[in-house]
Amino acid sequence: MAVYVLCMVLFCVGIYAVVSKRNLIRIIIGIMISENAVNLFFIATAYRIGGRSPIFSPLTDVQNMVDPLPHALVLTAIVIGLATTALMVALAMRLHEKYGTFDIAQIRELRG
Amino acid sequence: MSRERDPGMSLIVKTITRLTVGLILLFGIYLLLHGHLTPGGGFAGGVIIALSLVHVMLAFGKDKAFEVLSVSGAKALEGIGALLFLAVALLGLAWGAFFLNFVPKGEVFELFSAGTIPVSNIAIACKVGAGLFSIFVALVIMKHEPTEKE
Amino acid sequence: MVAIYVLLGLMIVGAIVAIEVKNLLSAVVALGTVGLMMSILFLLMKAPDVAITLLVVEILAVIILIRATIKRDVEVPEEKDRPIGGLIALAFLLVLTLVSAGAFGELPPFGEPQMRVASYYLDQGYSLEGEPGGTGAANVVASVILDYRAYDTLGEATVLFTAVVGVLAVMRKVGRKKDRLATAKEPTEEGGSA
Known part of the structure; x- marks a missing residue:
């Protein structure tokens, strides 16, 4: 329960950066922090106290495994997160090339 | 020491890169091929292979990295990865279901086991590695552009 | 168990540093520390696959972000926040956290998945x-x-392909500056339609 609430706090830190910052790179950083928080929440729901990794072993009969399903979901989500981050960085670089700044307020003024 | 038109970083970085980049590539291939036995798999292996190419590109400049894998080669590799993954899925359809594991499973805990899973791992690694490498190439070439202009 | 809480607290501190520090390069490095601590946390929560993947992905993300920020305006002269909007967002997020704490009570407790x-x-x-x-x-x-669940992976491959095509399309040189294209005889197939 406390772990879940701390994940939520981390998520809120990221969302606060997205809402209140004006620099594009800092907004991208905020989105990445939120992504990480959501991934961490999924893995935390899968954890079992005293559990083992979900990998069978030829030597011992592994009992009490943790939940492998959120691991699989998060594994794909991480790679997708990197690809979308690269897309955001590409858009930010293109905006910087066109307007000469990362400040979204100035970009909005320069557009009209 | 570094001349004006010498692309890449200093001599120390180049020497260390020459020593370590093969090991990084080998580690990526190991993780990729043992993905069904140990932690790792296609995603991590593909990203590590892309990182070894990125390492070459950062240390030696982009021309040296394009000797290893050109942009059109990366695009072809990504397409091959996607098509291989789809082919595995569609071949399963011939045995009765999409994504059916139709290859004999073999001996557990051996390298050649688990049917289609290693093939899918290789396909995913091709796709992820080539895709991330071409993303990085696009960003780096874009960054070098203003310096060439002036 | 204590290690999990300590690492989570350090992650929150690192995230706050990443969004509040003045220098953008420092912000990117702080983001990298958040990712590394989360990788250790995944290892403690018995998810070694995810830990390896997150470690390498975070390295690549930090490299990409540094390439984006370095030599551009790294020291932003006056980076003003929006004070009113920031306070409203803070209040909203506080309420959201409190409400979600009630929702988390309905979940199975930590360490006992269903x-x-x-x-x-x-x-x-x-x-x-x-x-x-x-x-x-x-x-x-x-x-x-x-x-x-290979359908998930198929969808992931599709999203990755779309993102790569998007980056190549955004970053292409063709048709952007006509005059420069006429003078420079550079190969233009880097940004073509993939």
Whole structure:
């Protein structure tokens, strides 16, 4: 329960950066922090106290495994997160090339 | 020491890169091929292979990295990865279901086991590695552009 | 158990540093520390596959972000926040956290997952030659992402392909500056339609 609430706090830190910052790179950083928080929440729901990794072993009969399903979901989500981050960085670089700044307020003024 | 038109970083970085980049590539291939036995798999292996190419590109400049894998080669590799993954899925359809594991499973805990899973791992690694490498190439070439202009 | 809380607290501190520090390069490095601590946390929560993947992905993300920020306006002269909007957002997020704390009470407690779906995968085991069920893979996560739930991976491949095409299309040189294209005889196939 406390772990879940701390994940939520981390998520809120990221969302606060997205809402209140004006620099594009800092907004991208905020989105990445939120992504990480959501991934961490999924893995935390899968954890079992005293559990083992979900990998069978030829030597011992592994009992009490943790939940492998959120691991699989998060594994794909991480790679997708990197690809979308690269897309955001590409858009930010293109905006910087066109307007000469990362400040979204100035970009909005320069557009009209 | 570094001349004006010498692309890449200093001599120390180049020497260390020459020593370590093969090991990084080998580690990526190991993780990729043992993905069904140990932690790792296609995603991590593909990203590590892309990182070894990125390492070459950062240390030696982009021309040296394009000797290893050109942009059109990366695009072809990504397409091959996607098509291989789809082919595995569609071949399963011939045995009765999409994504059916139709290859004999073999001996557990051996390298050649688990049917289609290693093939899918290789396909995913091709796709992820080539895709991330071409993303990085696009960003780096874009960054070098203003310096060439002036 | 204590280590999990300590690492989570450090992650929150690192995240606050990443969004509040003046220098953009320092912000990117602080983001990298958040990722590394989360990788250790995944290892403590018995998810080694995810830990390896997150470690390498975070390295690549930090490299890409540094390439984006370095030599551009790294020291932003006056980076003003929006004070009113920031306060409203802070109040809203506080309320959201309190409400979600009530919702988290309905979940199964930390450390005791229900595993309604996953128990099927674990019961199948690795199934020897000739037995029905199972995939023959020792790593259950690999058998989930590539056999039981391969549709997820197919969708992931599609999203990755779309993102690569998007980056190449945004970054292409063709048709952007006509005059420069006429003078410079550079090969233009880097940004073509993939």
